[in-house]
Amino acid sequence: QKEVEQNSGPLSVPEGAIASLNCTYSDRGSQSFFWYRQYSGKSPELIMFIYSNGDKEDGRFTAQLNKASQYVSLLIRDSQPSDSATYLCAVTGRNSGYSTLTFGKGTMLLVSP
Amino acid sequence: EADIYQTPRYLVIGTGKKITLECSQTMGHDKMYWYQQDPGMELHLIHYSYGVNSTEKGDLSSESTVSRIRTEHFPLTLESARPSHTSQYLCASSEYRRPTAGEDNEQFFGPGTRLTVL
Numbered sequence: 001q002k003e004v005e006q007n008s009g010p011l012s013v014p015e016g017a018i019a020s021l022n023c024t025y026s027d028r029g030s031q032s033f034f035w036y037r038q039y040s041g042k043s044p045e046l047i048m049f050i051y052s053n054g055d056k057e058d059g060r061f062t063a064q065l066n067k068a069s070q071y072v073s074l075l076i077r078d079s080q081p082s083d084s085a086t087y088l089c090a091v092t093g094r095n096s097g098y099s100t101l102t103f104g105k106g107t108m109l110l111v112s113p
Numbered sequence: 114e115a116d117i118y119q120t121p122r123y124l125v126i127g128t129g130k131k132i133t134l135e136c137s138q139t140m141g142h143d144k145m146y147w148y149q150q151d152p153g154m155e156l157h158l159i160h161y162s163y164g165v166n167s168t169e170k171g172d173l174s175s176e177s178t179v180s181r182i183r184t185e186h187f188p189l190t191l192e193s194a195r196p197s198h199t200s201q202y203l204c205a206s207s208e209y210r211r212p213t214a215g216e217d218n219e220q221f222f223g224p225g226t227r228l229t230v231l
Contacts (some may be wrong), residue, residue, distance in 0.1 A: 004155075034219070043203050043222040044156070088156070093172070099163075100146065100171065101220060105155040 003027060004104035006089050012110045019076040021107050023089030026070065030091040033065055033072045034101065038086045047087075048074065079111045115140040119204050119223040126194055127231050134189045134226045136204035143209035145187040146220065149173060150201045162187060163209060194230040202226045 005024045013019045021035075032051055036044035050056045050063040050072065062075040072091075076083055086106040093102035117138040126132055138145065143164045148156040148171075158171030162181040176198070177191050187206075191198055205220040 043225045046219060046221065049219055093158075099144075100158055100161055102158075102172070103156040105153075 003093065003102045004089055004091055006087075006104035006107045008105055009108040010110045011107055012112065013079050015079060015081060015111055015113050017079050017111075019079045019083065019109055019111070021074040021076070021087050021089075021109065023072045023074075023104055024070055025072070025089075025091045025102075027091070027093070028067075028070065030093070032092045032101075033063070034090040035061075035063060035072075035074045036088040036090060036103075037083075038088055038106065040085075044088055076109075079109075081111045081113050084109055084111045117204060117206055117221055117223040119202075119226050121226060122224060123227050123229075125229045125231065128193075128195055130194050130230075132191050132194055132228070134202055134204075134228070136187045136189070136223055137185050138187075138204075138206045138223075139185060140206055140221065141184075142206035142221075143184065144207045145181070146205040146207075147171075147177075147179060147187070147189050148203040148205065149175065150203060152201075156203065160189065194228075196230045199228060199230050202228060 003026050034049045035047045038044045048063045050065045056063045060077045064073045086108045088106045089104040090101040120135045145162050147160040150156045157173035159173050159175040160179040162168050168179050177189050203225045204223040207220045
């Protein structure tokens with residue numbers, strides 16, 4: 001089982017819709033969870049982080065964490081074509097004593113006008 | 114402006130050459146990282162550092178080496194480049210905080226170096 005699992009997609013949504021991106025992780029000891037956006041050919045940029053169970057909202061983005069189910073998600077409201085990118089889920093990794101991040105392969109999101 | 118820089122952005126080089134990829138940050142961060150990413154694949158951590166004179170190997174075995182003589186500088190060196198080293202190399206940095214209530218590891222990335230070894 002991979003440490004961080006994401007559906008590779010592509011996830012296609014029309015402009016203005018809600019995009020829901022999901023991530024599961026295997027290590028119950030992970031404490032910190034991050035969502036990065038990566039445009040093709042570019043480096044990842046941090047969108048949100050979440051540490052506690054529940055929801056965390058920042059503008060059009062909402063991160064949701066359920067540690068019991070080992071599940072973290074990212075909702076993007078009012079999706080725009082400029083949101084089209086690969087979204088990477090990252091969690092703190094056990095191998096380094098939880099001081100580094102393990103990344104998932106990412107989910108490609110396509111927002112059509 | 115606080116930022117993280119990588120040079121060169123693109124490098125095409127022949128087999129057997131020694132190369133050094135540069136990474137510098139002006140964000141005042143203690144922790145720095147090197148990742149390798151192939152197209153369509155996940156990022157793999159190859160090296161990281163907690164601060165000056167600290168270097169650790171990451172999850173992915175790599176023939177590269179790193180050094181951390183200054184806080185702001187974390188270069189990566191390949192003594193003898195091979196075609197299998199062709200990849201995108203990404204440098205990142207973060208503050209060093211003792212994890213309390215799960216808070217740690219907000220990493221910020223440089224623009225990357227795309228390396229091609231012929």
